[in-house]
Amino acid sequence: MPILLWVRGKLHAEKPIYAGKARQSLWTSATVNIATLRPNVFKPIEKPVDCVVEIQEISEPDLRAKVTEFKKAGEKLDVAEADIIVSGGRGMKGPEHFSLIEALANELGAAVGASRAVVDAGWRPHGEQVGQTGKTVSPSLYIACGISGAIQHLAGMSSSKFIVAINKDKDAPIFAIADYGINGDVFEVLPVFTEEVKKLKN
Numbered sequence: 001m002p003i004l005l006w007v008r009g010k011l012h013a014e015k016p017i018y019a020g021k022a023r024q025s026l027w028t029s030a031t032v033n034i035a036t037l038r039p040n041v042f043k044p045i046e047k048p049v050d051c052v053v054e055i056q057e058i059s060e061p062d063l064r065a066k067v068t069e070f071k072k073a074g075e076k077l078d079v080a081e082a083d084i085i086v087s088g089g090r091g092m093k094g095p096e097h098f099s100l101i102e103a104l105a106n107e108l109g110a111a112v113g114a115s116r117a118v119v120d121a122g123w124r125p126h127g128e129q130v131g132q133t134g135k136t137v138s139p140s141l142y143i144a145c146g147i148s149g150a151i152q153h154l155a156g157m158s159s160s161k162f163i164v165a166i167n168k169d170k171d172a173p174i175f176a177i178a179d180y181g182i183n184g185d186v187f188e189v190l191p192v193f194t195e196e197v198k199k200l201k202n
């Protein structure tokens, strides 16, 4: 979990680095500070704390850069912004079987994610990769299908609120961080899972 504080006129930030193995501490006393945050990294507070935030007005001539347009990457829901992610790994056996992942994602209104193994194999686009060299995500629900749970994958999704893992190897590391584990074959579990979600919706 990152930390962002305004302390005696200085901005203090702490963030995990090296796949969560170390923390980096940063201080800045610059006049203008811009901090960006990944979606869902902070829980909204119920009661605002007492704090004074100074917001400086920047006049037009002081602007060095200006956002003129926002371009959407596409119609597909991005993993970094999705509240639910259904992710597939090498256990899906081939790109053609990702239709099972897409069917469940479709029912749940979720984004499709992928492990690096499947992105490297060219089964899925890089934009879907979750992990150390992909995107870091914090959805409410992350469903890992046929993903072993390598440390580099966990680095990108372990802060998800609920993790469901489907894996036929009961000793797969993903089960160590999963809230719910299904020890089974994705080709048997996913169609039933999707059907049950459909029934719940009707």
Ligand SMILES: Cc1cc2nc3c(=O)[nH]c(=O)nc-3n(C[C@H](O)[C@H](O)[C@H](O)COP(=O)(O)OP(=O)(O)OC[C@H]3O[C@@H](n4cnc5c(N)ncnc54)[C@H](O)[C@@H]3O)c2cc1C
Binding pocket: 088, 089, 090, 091, 092, 114, 115, 116, 117, 118, 129, 130, 131, 132, 133, 134, 135, 145, 146, 147, 148, 149, 150, 151, 152, 153, 156, 166, 167, 168, 169, 172, 184, 185, 186, 187
């Ligand atoms: C510098 C570096 C950066 C990396 N960055 C990333 C990253 O950003 N993201 C990432 O994901 N990885 C990353 N990796 C790769 C990572 O180490 C793993 O190789 C990768 O995550 C493995 O992907 P996987 O879990 O899909 O495949 P595997 O490790 O091969 O796991 C496949 C899993 O599927 C299960 N399985 C097989 N068949 C079935 C079935 N029919 N039903 C159910 N389960 C089944 C198996 O039991 C196994 O657990 C990085 C590695 C390095 C060195």
